[in-house]
Each structure stands twice: as C-alpha cells, then as structure tokens.
Amino acid sequence: MARILLTGGAGFIGSHTAAVLLERGYDVVLLDDFSNAARDVPERLRRVTGVSLPLIEADIRDEAAMAAALAAFPVDAVIHFAAKKAVGESEADPLSYYDSNIVGTVRLLTAMHRAGVDRIVFSSSATVYGEPDVCPITEAAALRVTNVYGRTKLVMEGMITDLVRTGTLKAAAILRYFNPVGAHPSGLIGEDPRGVPANLMPYLCQVAEGRHPHLNVFGDDYPTHDGSGVRDFIHIMDLAEAHEAALRRVLARDGDFTVNLGTGTGYSVLDMVKAFASATGVKVPYEIVPRRPGDVAACYADPTMAANLLGWHATRGIETMCRDAWRWQSKVALTNQAP
C-alpha cells in the first residue's frame, strides 16, 4: 500500500483524513508544527485506529526539515493541509499569510522535487470564488478572491498547476472545500479551534455547552428561504473520504484536476440551529444581528465534477453533522473541566 505524508496532519481535516487512510490500509506519516493543533491528536488517532503513526514535528517553511522528513520516510504522495486559515487574521497580518502559506508551499514543493516525490493533493477552498454570480458553483465559475487568505490559496493553486504543466510534478488534485463540520463518530477527534470560534458549528456547540449566552445570526433579510445565510455544510468524514478518492486518482494517473468538495445542498444558519436541536435535544438560543460585511447570501457547490472524476459524493446529512459535532464537543468540555 502507498505511503502518504500529511502536512498539517494533526489539524481538523488532516486528522480525519489520516483516520480514513489508516482504515483503508495506507501508511501515513504526520507532519505538523502544532501551531494550530493539540499535542494529543496523534495519541487520539492511535486510540481511534489502533495504529501509532510516525510523527514529524516541523514547520513546512523549514526546507532542510522537509528534506530530512522525506529522506527518513520515502513517500508516494503528499497531502498538503498545512496552512494558516483565518480570513480576519489574514487581512490583519497579510505578510505572515504569504510566508506560511505561499513560502511554506514553495519550500515543501522544492523538497518534494529534490526527493523525487511528484504527486500531491492540495487543500484549497471555495473562498477562491468570492461572491458567486450563481449557485450552485461549478469549477468553471469566475475566481475572485476577496481577502488575503483567498489570495494565498489561488497563488498556491496556480503554482501547483504550473508544476504539473511543466512536468515538475506528475499529478495533482486541487480540492476546493466548502464548509466542513462535524467530527469522527468516535468523538475522539474533532475541530478544536483556539479562542472564540469564527465558524458556525463550533460556536453553536459552545453556546449549547453554556460558554456563550447565545448564537449571533448575522442577518435575517437575505433572499434565502428563511432570510439567514445559506452555506454548503459537509460532514468532515465525507470530506476525509473524498481525499482518499482523490489520492487514488493522483496515484494512478498523471495530470491535474480541480474539484469542488461539497454536498450540493445549501442549508441556512437557522436550518442548522433547528437540526442541532432535533439531533441533540439541545435548543440553542440565538439573536438576529445585522449582516456582516463581506458575507454572501448563499454559497453552495455543484459537486458533479467530483462525482464524475472520483466516484465520490457526500452521504451524511445535517443531523449527523450536528450529532457528531456535539458528541465531540461534549467530550472536549468534559476534558477541559477535568482537574
């Protein structure tokens, strides 16, 4: 079976992808600098999968460390998750985003090239579409970045497709994620944001736990079925399984492809609040507050390309997303309260 290096493998999407790859018999090597991940993630993964993973603690910007990692663990491909990902922070400190994301990716790609590793799966984002003209969004939609984080994703996408075009890389998958939520069904791994969460689901869970008095719903006057913003929430396990499907193609065929990873169905913020109550029995108080600048009314994927190229589609619904997120969050709350 192939051996795969996961940069940012201790993070939210990386750890769930590691769990799926291990279950499916791949050899997995995790690399992370733990700048945005808990130290106990590898141990939690061991409890989920029964496998003790090789772990390299390194920053992707350290080219010598990347070279040493690839020398110690010759791999067939890299899945490149490691990045800074907070839109607000990227606007406040753009240079650190260029450095971590763009410079880091250049260093990683250079080390891969020198080590003869020429297949990559890359974490991109639906943020590259900016404000879409129409929904569902296909991969052919205009690319309009509206923030520094999105700019770094677009630059990295372009670098990787250039490298395939010039023969420096043999194969690449560019995966544009929509809104990953939920957690592994074991409740042992999940999303663990530092500070106040910027995303809906972790915030919703923290309100349910009593850590915040209510959820702010930003705007109820959008042209959507209930006036709140509509997004394409995708269960993290569906997203992780899509990585395995993309990886299989990248290992088997040369060339590059770009696919949206979403469910194709948009749900509103208020739909999620209702689904959370029905899935967990916890009613979350909310308040309608003014729209946030930069938020779009609706954003959801056309997932046809992923179905055609990868034979993959999302199967888990919003109640499962809420139930799994809550199982994880309630365990985190218990751990945090432990003496």
Ligand SMILES: NC(=O)c1ccc[n+]([C@@H]2O[C@H](COP(=O)([O-])OP(=O)(O)OC[C@H]3O[C@@H](n4cnc5c(N)ncnc54)[C@H](O)[C@@H]3O)[C@@H](O)[C@H]2O)c1
């Ligand atoms: N979560 C989302 O909503 C979302 C949506 C679209 C795209 N993405 C992209 O998916 C990828 C993974 O996101 P995530 O939600 O798992 O984020 P995350 O922060 O949980 O995971 C990223 C991991 O990379 C590590 N990391 C960061 N900089 C590093 C560096 N310089 N060297 C080594 N490790 C480093 C962090 O410690 C963390 O464990 C990112 O590239 C992100 O931009 C995420």
